[in-house]
Amino acid sequence: MSDQMMLTSLRAPSPKQVWAPVRRALLLAAPGVALLCFWQFASGRLIRETYVSKPTEIAWRLFDLFYTGEIWSSLRVTGEELVLSYAIGVMLGLLLGYALGRSPRLASIFEPYVMAFYGIPKIALAPLFVIWFGIGIWSKVMLAGTMVFFLVFYNVFAGVRSVDRDVVNLALVLGANERQLGRQIYLPAAAPFLLLGMRMAIPYAVIGVIVGEFTSSTAGLGLFINYASSTYDPAGVFAGIFILLAFVMGMNALANRLERKLLKWQPTCQRIAAEPN
Amino acid sequence: MTEAASASVLRFSAIQQSFASPTGDAPNVVISDVGFEVKRGKFVSVIGPSGCGKSTLIQMAAGLLKPSVGMVFHHDREVTSVNRTIGFVPQQAQLLPWKTMIENIEFPLLLRGMTLSERRAKAMEAIKRVDLAGFESHYPYQLSGGMQKRASIARMLVYKPDTILMDEPFGALDAQTRMVMQHDLQTMLATEGASVLFVTHDITEAVLLSDSVVVLSRRPARVIAEIPIDLPRPRDMFEPYATPGFAEAYDRVWSVFRSELNIRRAA
Numbered sequence: 295m296s297d298q299m300m301l302t303s304l305r306a307p308s309p310k311q312v313w314a315p316v317r318r319a320l321l322l323a324a325p326g327v328a329l330l331c332f333w334q335f336a337s338g339r340l341i342r343e344t345y346v347s348k349p350t351e352i353a354w355r356l357f358d359l360f361y362t363g364e365i366w367s368s369l370r371v372t373g374e375e376l377v378l379s380y381a382i383g384v385m386l387g388l389l390l391g392y393a394l395g396r397s398p399r400l401a402s403i404f405e406p407y408v409m410a411f412y413g414i415p416k417i418a419l420a421p422l423f424v425i426w427f428g429i430g431i432w433s434k435v436m437l438a439g440t441m442v443f444f445l446v447f448y449n450v451f452a453g454v455r456s457v458d459r460d461v462v463n464l465a466l467v468l469g470a471n472e473r474q475l476g477r478q479i480y481l482p483a484a485a486p487f488l489l490l491g492m493r494m495a496i497p498y499a500v501i502g503v504i505v506g507e508f509t510s511s512t513a514g515l516g517l518f519i520n521y522a523s524s525t526y527d528p529a530g531v532f533a534g535i536f537i538l539l540a541f542v543m544g545m546n547a548l549a550n551r552l553e554r555k556l557l558k559w560q561p562t563c564q565r566i567a568a569e570p571n
Numbered sequence: 572m573t574e575a576a577s578a579s580v581l582r583f584s585a586i587q588q589s590f591a592s593p594t595g596d597a598p599n600v601v602i603s604d605v606g607f608e609v610k611r612g613k614f615v616s617v618i619g620p621s622g623c624g625k626s627t628l629i630q631m632a633a634g635l636l637k638p639s640v641g642m643v644f645h646h647d648r649e650v651t652s653v654n655r656t657i658g659f660v661p662q663q664a665q666l667l668p669w670k671t672m673i674e675n676i677e678f679p680l681l682l683r684g685m686t687l688s689e690r691r692a693k694a695m696e697a698i699k700r701v702d703l704a705g706f707e708s709h710y711p712y713q714l715s716g717g718m719q720k721r722a723s724i725a726r727m728l729v730y731k732p733d734t735i736l737m738d739e740p741f742g743a744l745d746a747q748t749r750m751v752m753q754h755d756l757q758t759m760l761a762t763e764g765a766s767v768l769f770v771t772h773d774i775t776e777a778v779l780l781s782d783s784v785v786v787l788s789r790r791p792a793r794v795i796a797e798i799p800i801d802l803p804r805p806r807d808m809f810e811p812y813a814t815p816g817f818a819e820a821y822d823r824v825w826s827v828f829r830s831e832l833n834i835r836r837a838a
Contacts, residue, residue, distance in 0.1 A: 463635050464665050466653045468726070469682035478678070482669040559669040559710045 383442025395454025438502025453487025619787030658732035
């Protein structure tokens with residue numbers, strides 16, 4: 295009986311449930327709208343406009359930047375750096391996290407080293423990265439990629455190690471060989487951890503790329519923001535920041551979709567990562 | 572009785588098991604001397620006080636643990652590595668949470684390299700046998716404890732092993748569900764002809780399901796009795812005491828088993 299009841303609740307949404315997403319969207323937008331309104335009001339009244347600009351001014355600037363096409367080249371460079379650093383960081387993090395997670399021997403040798411390197415503040419290395427990898431995109435890709443790598447690495451490593459010994463034993467008795475263990479047990483078990491690491495790594499990729507561009511670069515959003523702030527152009531700074539915000543939110547939305555696709559087997563309340571947007 | 576029918580399928584020979592003590596003292600002896608066998612087509616239960624190493628015996632038969640001393644034989648071959656020819660029903664259902672119910676049941680067939688259509692057909696057959704039709708595409712978290720248990724039994728039946736190990740499979744279920752599962756297990760096995768090693772701490776369950784009950788002592792465990800149960804089948808799982816001879820069989824097991832429990836006499 296109780297089985298049936300539990301299962302029917304998964305079907306047919308009531309009218310209340312149909313309106314729920316609309317209400318949720320409104321609730322979600324409310325604080326942001328309130329903040330923008332307050333900003334618009336306070337600018338020029340409570341705080342000098344040259345310090346904080348104002349939303350309408352920033353919107354106008356954004357329109358201008360895209361309309362004249364001035365921003366496209368910066369956008370392309372930063373976008374490239376973000377995608378490359380993120381892809382490389384995730385891939386290496388997954389590979390190494392999985393390898394060390396599966397092999398206690400490798401882990402006992404390399405984990406202390408990885409931990410030590412993790413502790414280094416990567417930001418402090420930004421100038422060195424420029425010397426090592428040049429002023430072009432690769433110094434930024436490496437800086438941001440390193441930050442992404444560590445987050446993904448540690449999450450995947452923890453995920454693979456968290457696999458229950460009993461589940462592995464059961465799979466062995468049911469007939470699994472080593473390769474099947476990896477494909478059928480360890481990888482799916484580590485998937486929630488991988489996705490958590492990927493989600494945590496999104497803002498870090500942006501930070502790494504922008505810090506890299508601040509340090510030394512010939513193009514990119516970071517350079518644009520840096521230039522705007524050193525020429526007393528708050529509207530330019532905020533316009534750049536809003537574009538970054540859009541980047542992060544876009545990538546987060548992609549992560550959400552990936553998560554829904556890969557983790558549909560988890561009851562939503564148990565998902566490790568909450569949905570921040 | 573022909574020779575084939577009395578052949579030993581699973582045999583524990585002079586098993587001893589000790590585990591290293593966490594404090595570094597003398598090793599902890601869990602099993603001191605256990606030997607018994609499961610004959611072809613027979614259902615043998617092992618009961619004993621908790622911590623006496625019942626589950627350890629299952630692990631050995633599955634080839635997941637090597638006994639410190641002694642040998643386990645399956646079809647007269649010593650078990651030296653993971654035993655992939657047995658069926659295994661663990662204490663918890665242990666369905667893979669990322670697979671749907673039918674994918675879980677297909678899993679052993681997938682590991683054996685069977686094609687999807689073949690797997691689906693065999694899995695559907697097993698699903699019907701455990702009465703789970705209609706829930707194929709549910710994930711484990713959407714199934715009740717009893718349904719998960721049925722699925723884990725179907726996963727074992729799907730590759731038709733001739734020897735089945737069950738490690739307190741119904742321990743975590745509520746009393747009603749357990750009776751239904753015991754009843755269904757009896758029905759399923761009646762057509763299967765498989766040999767079963769069943770670990771439990773429930774005397775009623777052991778007596779109702781088994782052809783023979785092996786009683787283990789407190790740790791370090793040894794066999795203190797092997798009691799044949801000759802009750803006619805099918806047996807009534809819902810009203811055991813209505814079965815003629817059940818009370819006597821229960822008493823025979825209990826009289827041995829009670830000596831291993833520390834029961835304070837009521838004043």
